[in-house]
Amino acid sequence: MEGESHVAARCGGLSCGDYRNSPAGAVRGGRHTGAGIAQAARGQKLTDAGARQRLRIQAHDVSSPAIAARLQAVAGRIASWTFLVDTLPRGAVHTYPRQRSRIPADPAGDNMHRSVIPTLLALTAILATGPSLAAGPDAQAQRLIAELGLREAATPSSAIPDWRPRRVLVYPLSRKGIANEQYAAALRAVAGDVQVIMHEKGAVVPSRETLAGVDAVLGMCNPGLLKRADASLRWVHNYSVGMERCQGLSPAQQQQMTFTNNQRLSAPTIAEHSIAMLLALTRKLPAYQRAQAQAQWQRGISRSPSFGELPGKTLLVAGLGGIGTEIARRAHALGMRVVATRNSSREGPDFVDYVGLSDELYKLAGQADVVVNALPLTSKTTGLFDRRFFAALKRGAIFLSVGRGGSTVTADLVSALADGSLYGAGLDVTDPEPLPSDHPLWRMDNVIITPHVAATGGDSAQRSMTIAVENLRRYVAGEPLLNVVDIERGY
Numbered sequence: 001m002e003g004e005s006h007v008a009a010r011c012g013g014l015s016c017g018d019y020r021n022s023p024a025g026a027v028r029g030g031r032h033t034g035a036g037i038a039q040a041a042r043g044q045k046l047t048d049a050g051a052r053q054r055l056r057i058q059a060h061d062v063s064s065p066a067i068a069a070r071l072q073a074v075a076g077r078i079a080s081w082t083f084l085v086d087t088l089p090r091g092a093v094h095t096y097p098r099q100r101s102r103i104p105a106d107p108a109g110d111n112m113h114r115s116v117i118p119t120l121l122a123l124t125a126i127l128a129t130g131p132s133l134a135a136g137p138d139a140q141a142q143r144l145i146a147e148l149g150l151r152e153a154a155t156p157s158s159a160i161p162d163w164r165p166r167r168v169l170v171y172p173l174s175r176k177g178i179a180n181e182q183y184a185a186a187l188r189a190v191a192g193d194v195q196v197i198m199h200e201k202g203a204v205v206p207s208r209e210t211l212a213g214v215d216a217v218l219g220m221c222n223p224g225l226l227k228r229a230d231a232s233l234r235w236v237h238n239y240s241v242g243m244e245r246c247q248g249l250s251p252a253q254q255q256q257m258t259f260t261n262n263q264r265l266s267a268p269t270i271a272e273h274s275i276a277m278l279l280a281l282t283r284k285l286p287a288y289q290r291a292q293a294q295a296q297w298q299r300g301i302s303r304s305p306s307f308g309e310l311p312g313k314t315l316l317v318a319g320l321g322g323i324g325t326e327i328a329r330r331a332h333a334l335g336m337r338v339v340a341t342r343n344s345s346r347e348g349p350d351f352v353d354y355v356g357l358s359d360e361l362y363k364l365a366g367q368a369d370v371v372v373n374a375l376p377l378t379s380k381t382t383g384l385f386d387r388r389f390f391a392a393l394k395r396g397a398i399f400l401s402v403g404r405g406g407s408t409v410t411a412d413l414v415s416a417l418a419d420g421s422l423y424g425a426g427l428d429v430t431d432p433e434p435l436p437s438d439h440p441l442w443r444m445d446n447v448i449i450t451p452h453v454a455a456t457g458g459d460s461a462q463r464s465m466t467i468a469v470e471n472l473r474r475y476v477a478g479e480p481l482l483n484v485v486d487i488e489r490g491y
Helices: 004-010 016-020 023-028 034-043 065-077 107-129 139-148 180-191 223-228 251-256 267-282 285-293 299-303 322-333 358-365 387-392 410-418 460-477
Strands: 093-096 099-102 167-170 195-198 216-219 235-238 258-260 314-318 337-342 354-357 370-373 397-401 422-427 447-449
Touching: 139 460, 167 180, 167 460, 180 195, 180 460, 216 460, 235 460, 267 285, 267 322, 267 397, 267 422, 267 447, 285 299, 314 322, 314 358, 322 337, 322 370, 337 358, 354 358, 358 387, 387 410, 410 422
Parallel strands: 167 195, 167 216, 216 235, 235 258, 314 337, 314 370, 337 354, 370 397, 397 422, 422 447
Antiparallel strands: 093 099
């Protein structure tokens, strides 16, 4: 029969029933996902609420750099805690089953060490026994985070109310060119014990049965999804940048849920699309394309009024976010002077000559030869580009719209194009969408229309997959998520 002291030693100073639910017991019992360990820690009150589940483990006189390196790796794997490896003085010797550990001779702290040391050793064993946690962002995710300036939340995902990662529903990215098998394998590689359900039926709104018990969705946020989801749903990652369809939240969902999106991920692709439309308009390519479709050699098109070359002209970016910044970067490289507005501050990159607040839009419009609408659709931006705005522009300016169609009053845009106030327009978004076949915009020689596809092609699909996988890894591990959206503001 085991002695009481040996039982206490084996169970880390806890009763063995409590030990099985402790972090060490969770690890040794195989429940070593980020969620499992953090929940076990909460049960033993080992977390510090002010530090948001950060556990300080002081290791005794670690005998080799290899062990210290393993502990640091564990720290990276379970990022809802912070593991700090300190070298403490040599002290008393205490024996645990199959382990001989040297700990400080500190009677007052002995109970703490009895629970901490087995936890420390068990966590170290994770690396040797095949962890179910991803080791951190892969190289591609790290590169994107740095290059695109992706921001992580100020608080860890483990702070989401009732955070318990269990079931994740994932919409396919096949429409973006990513194979379902490839995507599913990447997600499951970082999900640990969390169930990943691939929603392959094609319905925009999954059934209630499919959504039952789902605490996270990677896909398209919409009112139907939010209505059918049960009380388990805590996180939605939206494949789109725009959040205007993420409506109909209940009061409980507003308080408990976190939303992320694809902001900045499609920005390089949309920026190239925008510049392509701009160059096509300045070189009158729409008119030549129409002549080509009719097999007509029309050199007379070249004698129509010219916009001129881009160097030295001013481009105004309305909405200096991720998309606006990438457009500004390319316009500056073409020799243009760039000014911009943003809602949050006057700060901007060096290649933007001036950044004004949103209430300076009309003042800056008077300087602009080209205007790019890169704004999200909110109550404040709906109908913003109207007759008054077009009247404030330089006569003969070009208008590009890659934000949302609802921010432009379409009838006022048609009038400005027809009376020569605008030289031309490049529209990837319209209001309504799709644009009716009899709409006058289709028949204008100085207009380019693409069917809301600026974000497609290029490398945007791969970026979408990489960050969706990275955000799932962070969610399971309890780390801060990337691209968190203020759902009230809509961006």
